[in-house]
Amino acid sequence: MSVNLNDVLCTLQEEQVRLKMKLQELQQLRRERRDPPKDKVKWKIPFPVPEVPLVFRGHTKQGREVPKSLVSNLRVCCPLPGSSALVTFDDPKVAEQVLRQKEHKIDMEECRLRVQVQSLELPRVTTIQVSSQTDGQRVLVSGFPVGLKLSEEELLDKLEIFFGKSRNGGGDVETRELLQGSVMLGFAKEEVAQHLCQIGQFRVPLGGQQVSLKVSPYMSGKIQKAEIKFQPVPRSVLVLNIPDVLDSQELHDILEIHFQKPTRGGGEVESLTVTPPGQQGLAVFSAESS
Amino acid sequence: MEQGIMEAYRDDRKQVCKEHQLDEGFVKDEQNEGLTDEIIKENRQLYEEIQKLEAELQEAARDFQIKEDIPDIKMNFTSVENPENDSQCLNVSCSFQVSSQIPYELQNGQALITFEKEEVAQNIITMGKHHVQIEDVNLEVTAQPVPLNPGVRFQVHVEVSTVKINVTGIPDELPEDQMRDKLELSFCRSRNGGGEVESVDYDKPSRSAVITFVEAGVVDKILKKKDYPLHINQRCHRVTVSPYIEKHLKKYQVFSGMAKRTVLLTGIKGIQMDEETVEDLIGIHFQRQKNGGGEVEVVKCSLCQPYIAYFEEETNGIV
Numbered sequence: 306m307s308v309n310l311n312d313v314l315c316t317l318q319e320e321q322v323r324l325k326m327k328l329q330e331l332q333q334l335r336r337e338r339r340d341p342p343k344d345k346v347k348w349k350i351p352f353p354v355p356e357v358p359l360v361f362r363g364h365t366k367q368g369r370e371v372p373k374s375l376v377s378n379l380r381v382c383c384p385l386p387g388s389s390a391l392v393t394f395d396d397p398k399v400a401e402q403v404l405r406q407k408e409h410k411i412d413m414e415e416c417r418l419r420v421q422v423q424s425l426e427l428p429r430v431t432t433i434q435v436s437s438q439t440d441g442q443r444v445l446v447s448g449f450p451v452g453l454k455l456s457e458e459e460l461l462d463k464l465e466i467f468f469g470k471s472r473n474g475g476g477d478v479e480t481r482e483l484l485q486g487s488v489m490l491g492f493a494k495e496e497v498a499q500h501l502c503q504i505g506q507f508r509v510p511l512g513g514q515q516v517s518l519k520v521s522p523y524m525s526g527k528i529q530k531a532e533i534k535f536q537p538v539p540r541s542v543l544v545l546n547i548p549d550v551l552d553s554q555e556l557h558d559i560l561e562i563h564f565q566k567p568t569r570g571g572g573e574v575e576s577l578t579v580t581p582p583g584q585q586g587l588a589v590f591s592a593e594s595s
Numbered sequence: 596m597e598q599g600i601m602e603a604y605r606d607d608r609k610q611v612c613k614e615h616q617l618d619e620g621f622v623k624d625e626q627n628e629g630l631t632d633e634i635i636k637e638n639r640q641l642y643e644e645i646q647k648l649e650a651e652l653q654e655a656a657r658d659f660q661i662k663e664d665i666p667d668i669k670m671n672f673t674s675v676e677n678p679e680n681d682s683q684c685l686n687v688s689c690s691f692q693v694s695s696q697i698p699y700e701l702q703n704g705q706a707l708i709t710f711e712k713e714e715v716a717q718n719i720i721t722m723g724k725h726h727v728q729i730e731d732v733n734l735e736v737t738a739q740p741v742p743l744n745p746g747v748r749f750q751v752h753v754e755v756s757t758v759k760i761n762v763t764g765i766p767d768e769l770p771e772d773q774m775r776d777k778l779e780l781s782f783c784r785s786r787n788g789g790g791e792v793e794s795v796d797y798d799k800p801s802r803s804a805v806i807t808f809v810e811a812g813v814v815d816k817i818l819k820k821k822d823y824p825l826h827i828n829q830r831c832h833r834v835t836v837s838p839y840i841e842k843h844l845k846k847y848q849v850f851s852g853m854a855k856r857t858v859l860l861t862g863i864k865g866i867q868m869d870e871e872t873v874e875d876l877i878g879i880h881f882q883r884q885k886n887g888g889g890e891v892e893v894v895k896c897s898l899c900q901p902y903i904a905y906f907e908e909e910t911n912g913i914v
Contacts, residue, residue: 310630317634324641331648354745359697359852359906361707361741363893366903374663375907378750379691381670384684384757386811393672426815428689428755428840430665435693435844437659437747484848485748503642522649524659526749526847533689533753533840541672578675587678590670 355447355486381427385586390544390556390579391425392564397539399572400424403564404542411563413551418559421545424537427590434530441495443480443523444502447487448516455512457483464488467509474504489523498522538590540575549582607635659747659849661693685811686754686841695746697852697906699859706860706874706896707741707904708881713855715889720858722887727880729866729873736877741859743852743906750845757811758793759839760818763803765825766832771799781825782806788816788823805839814838852906856892863896870898 385391394400403409404424411418446464455463461481468475468490480491492498501520508515544560551559557579564571580586678684701707710716719725719738727734762778769777775797782789790813797804808814817823822833866873874894881888895904 313631314634317631317638321634321638321641324638324645328641328645328648331645331652334652335648354849354851356853357748357850358855358909359743359857360854360909361699361709361857361893361895361904361906363709363895364905364907365701365895366905367900373696374661375694375696376663376665376668377692377694379668379670379689381687381689382676382683383687384678384811385675391672391675427670428687428753429667429670430689430691430751430753433661433663433665433693433751435661435747435749435751437849482846484846485850487848524847524849526659526747526844528751528842528844531751531753531842533755533838535838536667538670538672576672580675585678585684587676587683589673589676591673592668592670 354445355484357485379592381590383425383427383588383590385543385580385588386545387580387584388545388547388549388582389586390547390560390577391541391586391588392544392560392577393541393575394564394571395540395573395575399570400540400542402570402572406570409544409563409569411559413559416550418548418550420547423543423545425541425543425588426535426537428533429536430531431534432530432532434528435526436529437524437526440491440523440525442493442498443489443491443525444498444520445484445487445489445523446518446520448519449486449488449511450516453512453516460511461488463511464490464509467507468492468501473507474501547579547582553579553581607639659695659745661695661747663693682754685758686756688755689753690750692748692750694748694908697743697746699741699743699904699906701895701897701902701904703897703899703901704861704864706863706877706894707857708860708877708891709857709893710881710888711856711890711892715887716856716858718887719881725860725880725886727877729863729876730868732866734863734866736860736862738858738860741854741857741906743854745849745851747847747849749847752843752845754841756839756841757814758809759805759807760814761803761805761837761839762823762834763801763837764833764835765797765802765804766827767799767802768827771797774799775804777825777827778804778806781823782808782817788819789813790816854906855909857906863898866898868898870896873898 392403394403404422407421407423409420409422411420446468453460461483465478465481467473469478474497475492476497477493478490479493480489482489492501502522505520507518507520509518510516547556557577560579561574561577563569564577565574578586578588682688699707708719710719720740723738725736725738727736765774765778768774775795778795778797779792781787782795783792791809793807793809795804795806817836818838821835821837823836825832825834860877863873863877874896877896878891878894880886881894882891895902
């Protein structure tokens with residue numbers, strides 16, 4: 306294929322225009338950072354970040370304190386062994402009382418079931434410190450049109466395929482994650498990530514259309530400190546080593562009767578679940594809604 | 596040109612040739628060389644400058660530190676599910692979401708007004724200047740979007756193993772293999788709270804080890820105390836034991852907040868009234884359709900002291 310000198314020059318000149326524009330943008334950002342105009346934000350990040358809609362609901366603080374972060378969706382999952390049961394009482398004092406005896410003897414018609422009782426200690430993060438850093442191997446893919454009819458898996462797969470090809474400027478993808486409105490891709494080689502950021506814009510086939518996507522550097526987080534304390538769940542009690550003599554339904558009823566008896570230190574039971582012998586369960590705890 | 600740039604420039608030439616399927620001979624031709632060389636050199640210099648600036652600005656963006664003390668939130672039993680994978684069977688996991696609360700420093704003479712509908716807020720901003728009657732003063736108030744700093748959001752995942760423990764303070768007395776055996780022997784002694792050991796991962800230089808047990812439950816017993824007896828040749832050393840915990844972040848994202856329903860009003864000056872009354876009057880003005888407004892949710896005004904106003908994520912109910 307014979308190539309015209311003009312073609313080569315054109316391409317190079319186009320690239321120069323693009324580079325000059327980018328340089329100007331960055332210089333402007335640097336100026337703004339040093340002397341922020343009063344009505345603008347303190348500083349901007351030199352690459353696109355997804356927009357998240359925010360609203361003011363009236364929460365204010367007097368003076369100039371450092372803002373706090375919001376913690377939400379607190380969830381703890383605890384594996385339950387076979388031949389056990391989880392009893393949750395209405396009153397935490399009842400749970401305390403039940404736990405005073407390590408062993409309980411549950412009366413049945415012909416015999417007694419001997420079981421152990423234990424409190425459930427759950428981990429709680431008391432302090433968290435997270436810092437931000439640039440990650441040379443990761444990029445942020447953004448610019449997805451609204452209403453793209455693809456599932457998370459489909460979207461991630463298509464992006465991994467496209468950006469995994471060296472002919473698109475990509476390479477082996479190691480990690481991928483769907484964020485709100487954008488996707489993070491992590492590459493095995495830092496050069497690949499950098500090269501993709503340099504190119505910047507891509508036309509990617511998604512859901513039957515050619516979509517114009519932007520690729521930019523990704524800031525990732527690192528946990529500097531996370532202090533963890535263990536605390537018992539206030540109203541729940543774990544019943545262990547239940548002899549395998551009854552089926553689950555019967556066992557459920559017998560246990561409930563036993564633990565409701567005030568004479569046995571029990572009280573009103575909010576819920577009771579049985580994990581049959583040889584199986585494993587997963588108890589899910591979430592934050593009390595205020 | 597410096598060494599680095601020279602090399603990069605040579606690479607660029609190769610790259611240009613590759614991209615245009617030229618053979619290097621084409622470019623080496625004197626006339627051609629002159630023209631393309633010049634541009635390639637310039638582009639390389641521009642590129643290097645951009646790299647430097649980007650690095651500088653990214654340094655600045657490192658201000659995203661989150662330091663939080665998390666208050667004691669009571670946990671309640673929700674449900675029992677089937678574990679989906681091995682990790683769920685072998686760990687007690689704790690996860691939660693953290694999002695920056697984006698602040699806006701409300702200065703004297705400014706107010707924030709949140710409308711029920713986004714279109715109303717946008718309309719108020721488009722209209723720009725508004726004349727609001729506050730008692731006997733006719734104020735010219737300017738409406739603009741709220742400039743907000745970026746923030747971060749992420750998920751924290753903590754996994755506490757039910758079958759592994761950390762052991763530290765192991766004396767450096769024996770060769771690696773032997774110490775590993777001593778560890779296994781001590782930790783499988785049920786009279787000390789131990790149990791059958793699946794594996795020992797011993798790191799001699801750091802004097803620590805990770806012990807994996809076959810059954811869950813042993814870990815709880817051992818961790819009731821802070822140390823554990825390790826028997827070496829008739830003597831007993833107490834080694835420190837602690838839970839084996841893995842922590843990581845997911846969905847870490849720097850984001851830019853956009854206030855869609857909240858508007859910044861400026862120019863509220865020269866009024867001798869209390870903030871609450873002014874807020875009410877502003878609210879009434881902007882509630883009127885003839886003033887371009889609509890249903891108002893919140894008004895906050897600063898007349899004598901600055902406030903920090905917190906912006907939260909829109910959860911649901913965006914119109």
